[in-house]
Amino acid sequence: MVEHSYNLYLLLSAILFTIGAIGVITRRNGIIVFMCIELMLNAANLAFISATGIQKALEGMIFVFFVMTVAAAEAAVGLAIFVMIFRLKGTISVDEMNLLKG
Amino acid sequence: MAEIVFKWIVFFIASILSIFSSVMMVTRKNPVHSALWLVVTFISLAVLYFLLNATFIAISQVIVYAGAIMMLFLFVIMLIHLEKGPEEIGKMTVSRIFAVVLTVLLFVEILVGVYFYRAWTVKPEPMPFGDPKTVGKLLYTKYLFPFEIASVLLLVGIIGAVVLAKRRKM
Incomplete structure (x- = not known):
């Protein structure tokens, strides 16, 4: 039965997490790096939901709810920071972000 | 089946x-x-x-x-x-x-x-x-305090975004 094959869901979660990690490492555009981080968060959410099925406890879904809350706050603040950096430097390439370098 | x-x-x-x-x-x-x-x-x-x-x-x-x-x-x-974008893809x-x-x-x-x-x-x-009923019941009883903390976090996020994106007056 499909709702019992939690291993497939964990496998899919691992694949999506890896794709997101490859994007974070290889892309230079700050917004796309940010979107890849959102994809990794979603892969972790999928693992949480399958763990809900394995453990038969609803706490996984509560956790996913809080992850979504944090992701929303993170997106708001992070994109505001990107707008600031773009105003300051005229680019959002992650290679150019060296403002904190001493 | x-x-x-x-x-x-x-x-x-x-x-x-x-x-x-x-x-x-x-x-x-x-x-x-x-x-x-x-x-x-x-x-x-x-x-x-x-x-x-x-x-x-x-x-x-x-x-x-x-x-x-x-x-x-x-x-x-x-x-x-x-x-x-500032991107060179495929290299x-x-x-x-x-x-x-x-x-x-x-x-x-x-x-x-x-x-x-x-x-x-x-x-x-x-x-x-x-379903929403079960999860909501759990959220509002056992996990009420984390739920309130999450709402405070969202408020802080809103304030932070507004403060960061506001144009500074020189």
């Missing part, structure tokens, strides 16, 4: 679609196309959540991720004219290949973790049903 076959078909379509669209998301040059492919990924993940009986999470996935967060991303991309530098190899190693590590997790040997049991 027909229902089981139907669920398998939905599972395979949704999972293949999510993998395909996330690969497209990572490889597109234009950030707007990337964001739209990411919306496709989020919606196919919502379908998978429905298959796992997590209806509340699936609905909030569509509303919060595919609706609110991606709207914010598209808005910022169009606000700062990023359609021509295979040594560091890039090394990074991909490292990440694939990470994937193998996760696979080993999944393999040795007891999920392979656990007796299959039906998924608990996470």
Whole structure:
């Protein structure tokens, strides 16, 4: 039965997490790096939901709810920071972000 | 029996679609196309959540991720004219290949973790049903305090975004 094959869901979660990690490492555009981080968060959410099925406890879904809350706050603040950096430097390439370098 | 076959078909379509669209998301040059492919990924993940009986999470996935967060991303991309990114894609530098190899190693590590997790040997049991009533009851009784903390976090996020994005007067 499909709702019992939690291993497939964990496998899919691992694949999506890896794709997101490859994007974070290889892309230079700050917004796309940010979107890849959102994809990794979603892969972790999928693992949480399958763990809900394995453990038969609803706490996984509560956790996913809080992850979504944090992701929303993170997106708001992070994109505001990107707008600031773009105003300051005229680019959002992650290679150019060296403002904190001493 | 027909229902089981139907669920398998939905599972395979949704999972293949999510993998395909996330690969497209990572490889597109234009950030707007990337964001739209990411919306496709989020919606196919919502379908998978429905298959796992997590209806509340699936609905909030569509509303919060595919609706609110991606709207914010598209808005910022169009606000700062990023359609021509600072990007050179397809150039295979040594560091890039090394990074991909490292990440694939990470994937193998996760696979080993999944393999040795007891999920392979656990007796299959039906998924608990996470409809809005059940999840909401749990949120408002046992997890009331974390829920309130999350609302404070959202308030802080709003204030932080406004303060950061405000144009400074010189």
